Amino acid sequence: MIDAYEDPGEPDCRGGWHYLWWLVRRQLGRCVAGALLASVWMVLMAAAPYLMSRAIDDGLVPGRLGVLAWWTVALFVVGAFNAWLSIMRHRTMTRVRMDANFRTVKVVLGHAVRLGAALPRRVGAGEVVTIGVGDVQTIAQALTVVGPGAGAVVVYVVVAGLLLTISAPLAVVVLLGVPLIALCAGPLTVRLQSAESEYRRRQGVLTARIGDLAGGLRVLNGLGGKGLFADAFRRDSQHLRVQGYRVGAVASWMQAFGVGLPTLFLAVVTWLAARLAAQGDISVGELVAVYGYAAVLVGPVAFFVQMTYDLNRGVVAARRVVRLLTVEPEPDDGTCPAPAGPSVLHDPESGVRVLPGRLTALVGARPGDTAGVVDRLGGYVPSTVTWGSTRLDAIPLSEVRSRILVADNEADLFADTLRDAVGGRSNDAPLLQALHAAVADDIVQGLPDGLDSQLTAQARNLSGGQRQRIRLARALAADPEVLLATEPTSALDAHTEALVATRLRTAREGRTTLVTTTSPLMLDRVDTVQYLVDGKLAATGTHRRLLAEEPGYRALVARDVDEEAVR
Numbered sequence: 001m002i003d004a005y006e007d008p009g010e011p012d013c014r015g016g017w018h019y020l021w022w023l024v025r026r027q028l029g030r031c032v033a034g035a036l037l038a039s040v041w042m043v044l045m046a047a048a049p050y051l052m053s054r055a056i057d058d059g060l061v062p063g064r065l066g067v068l069a070w071w072t073v074a075l076f077v078v079g080a081f082n083a084w085l086s087i088m089r090h091r092t093m094t095r096v097r098m099d100a101n102f103r104t105v106k107v108v109l110g111h112a113v114r115l116g117a118a119l120p121r122r123v124g125a126g127e128v129v130t131i132g133v134g135d136v137q138t139i140a141q142a143l144t145v146v147g148p149g150a151g152a153v154v155v156y157v158v159v160a161g162l163l164l165t166i167s168a169p170l171a172v173v174v175l176l177g178v179p180l181i182a183l184c185a186g187p188l189t190v191r192l193q194s195a196e197s198e199y200r201r202r203q204g205v206l207t208a209r210i211g212d213l214a215g216g217l218r219v220l221n222g223l224g225g226k227g228l229f230a231d232a233f234r235r236d237s238q239h240l241r242v243q244g245y246r247v248g249a250v251a252s253w254m255q256a257f258g259v260g261l262p263t264l265f266l267a268v269v270t271w272l273a274a275r276l277a278a279q280g281d282i283s284v285g286e287l288v289a290v291y292g293y294a295a296v297l298v299g300p301v302a303f304f305v306q307m308t309y310d311l312n313r314g315v316v317a318a319r320r321v322v323r324l325l326t327v328e329p330e331p332d333d334g335t336c337p338a339p340a341g342p343s344v345l346h347d348p349e350s351g352v353r354v355l356p357g358r359l360t361a362l363v364g365a366r367p368g369d370t371a372g373v374v375d376r377l378g379g380y381v382p383s384t385v386t387w388g389s390t391r392l393d394a395i396p397l398s399e400v401r402s403r404i405l406v407a408d409n410e411a412d413l414f415a416d417t418l419r420d421a422v423g424g425r426s427n428d429a430p431l432l433q434a435l436h437a438a439v440a441d442d443i444v445q446g447l448p449d450g451l452d453s454q455l456t457a458q459a460r461n462l463s464g465g466q467r468q469r470i471r472l473a474r475a476l477a478a479d480p481e482v483l484l485a486t487e488p489t490s491a492l493d494a495h496t497e498a499l500v501a502t503r504l505r506t507a508r509e510g511r512t513t514l515v516t517t518t519s520p521l522m523l524d525r526v527d528t529v530q531y532l533v534d535g536k537l538a539a540t541g542t543h544r545r546l547l548a549e550e551p552g553y554r555a556l557v558a559r560d561v562d563e564e565a566v567r
Helices: 016-025 029-058 065-122 123-146 148-166 166-225 227-279 282-323 366-378 397-403 418-422 428-437 441-446 464-478 494-507 543-549 553-556 560-567
Strands: 346-347 350-354 359-364 404-407 481-488 512-516 528-533 536-541
Touching: 016 029, 016 065, 016 282, 029 065, 029 123, 029 148, 029 282, 065 123, 065 553, 123 148, 123 282, 148 166, 148 282, 166 227, 166 282, 166 428, 227 282, 227 481, 346 366, 350 366, 350 528, 359 366, 359 397, 366 404, 366 481, 366 512, 366 528, 397 536, 418 464, 428 441, 428 464, 428 494, 441 464, 464 481, 464 553, 512 543, 528 543, 528 553, 536 543, 543 553
Parallel strands: 359 512, 359 528, 404 481, 481 512
Antiparallel strands: 346 350, 528 536
16 A cells, blocks of 8 residues: 555546556556455355255265265355455455555645645635545545456356356356346446536535635624625535435436346346256256356346446546646746845836845735735746846746745644644744744743644634734744745734734844735834835835825824824
């Protein structure tokens, strides 16, 4: 089975069927072992009726008790050995499915990491969640075909050969009956693929809405939009429910065929064998054997139908994975070297200039304007931004990422210890300095195990203000050459915000830092404020000068407490 640190390989992304075959090829030896074990297991199940027929014909004769005992012992030994084979087959196929599951998780996770910031802009959150929650398991289940699927084909051929030694007409019925059953289920598989694809699409939409709802419920409630969002969620959930009924209708027919058709097949074969026995064409022992063979075939025939169902669902899931894996990351065509030392970051679209070694604040009435400037300065969207005398998109992306850090105030926090969430360094001194600068000392002291305390996903066991300070501490611990922080203090109370502003200035002394904010407590402590109007630079200066000279700026940022301080 794939190791946690093993390279999963390069997936075949030409289509769903190609991806499933790639999963088989990546563990070919195990799949062959599973097919071999399943084949022997099913063939030995067919051997039981043969041994029983010999015991009846050869042993149920006066004076031949030893023969009967011999066949009985043989039947017991074969049954015991087959039970052991069944255990080994199940273990092998479980490992096949787990390998497919983990390998798919690894390739999806690896590709998500490669996409980086492009992922949320190119793929919906609901799509990714649906793949991780449901599709990987569906794909893994589809690989069952390599074991019992192969075994079903082998036992089908073996039983047909055994029946041929008893009666040619019975062999013909078996040889033609199984393909006929598969043909009966064929049209349903096409409908299932279509219905399942639409269901998965709607499921992704609804999952995305659930994520949006969980992340923004308080904001929606405050703006009075909770009702509108609830109506949209209710409408999407009803659509999903209706589509689920359609999938269930097709799946129920396939499962009914999987049980009903093999039973009907067993009845037909048994009836024909009984007529042949009544006519004296076959012996009683052969009649018992025919019934046993037909009963053994019920499992493989039912699996043929189930296999069709699982494979079609697996292909639909694999196509979704392939669609994600074929999403290309942002192009990285940079070949020019980055500036050797601190340099000016300039965004011609807005006119913003971030001077090296300075603490700069970016202010705008619309958060989208300031966020857009940060995205361009950080190299997350196509732009004409320059760094020094070089265009930012001409510099290799890896070098940009290593020197320019964009710290989003809603960046993800993963479930881990506080130490690893902030930086994961073996030396705690830099982490404690970063936590102090972010005024997060009290968080460490308030948690039961300090830095070793566990955080839940998105650090939901902390308050909103605490999470924001942890995010800021993580950015400060990285100590980038250029730090671009969006609204780093928006969820903090005035006292904590003033402390963060003071300590941030000290922690980033001599380093290039840009913060987007409208807080006068933060603005009063920066070197330069750049004021945007409609996404364009309207004024530059200190906070106090802009308060005095720019009415629009004053109306946007002034607070009574700050006005008192200005007087």
